[in-house]
Amino acid sequence: MPNTLSLTPPFNLDSALAKVRAAEDAWNSQNPQRVAQAYSLDSVWRNRDQFVRGREQIERFLCTKWQRELDYRLAKSLWAFSEHRIAVRFQYEYRLADGSWYRAYGNENWEFDADGLMRRREASINDVAIAAKDRKFTWAPGTPRPASGFEIDDVR
Structure with missing residues (x-):
């Protein structure tokens, strides 16, 4: 019987929820090296219209992403x-260098190896322009989402 807090497959509800939160916290750190360590060496991604393979490409992708997407903040929820698979939905907010704000809405499908490393990530994402006054995710950048007050129950 696996430990319910183990972040390796097979997942149960508690471990799947913990895995989603661990991924969210890592991405909110905006540390490409930290994020990349959660993926297998041969991990394959589809992110929008981009295809990324392996940790080195993942790190490069994330460096470029966070140079462009400023003040990034993310919330994920288990779907x-x-x-050995998890599906999530998410929202994140960011601004571009010109000051325009966006909220991205998306879904991800994850597949894990026996060690709990993600070997496949399929992400579909849409961006919607928002006014700065309409931002929902306002906690300190680079930090985990607070435990309450920033859920993604609504779609807009």
Whole structure:
């Protein structure tokens, strides 16, 4: 019987929720090296219209992303899970250098190896322009999302 707090497959509800939160916290750190360590050496991504393979490409991708997407803040929620797969929905906000703000809405499908490293990530993402006054995610940049007050229950 696996430990319910283990972040390796097979997942149960508690471990799937913990895995999602761990991923969210890592991405909110905006540290490409930290994020990349959660992926297998041969991990394959589809992110929008980009295809990324392996940790080195993941790190480069994330460096470029966070140079462009400033003041990035992300919230993820568990959608579904099985023994070695997790599906999430997410929202994140960012601004461009010109000061324009966006909220991105998306879904990800994750597949894990036996060690709990993500070997496949499929992400579909849409961006919506927002006014700065309409931002929902206002906690300190580079830090985890607070435990309450910033959920993504609504779609807008």
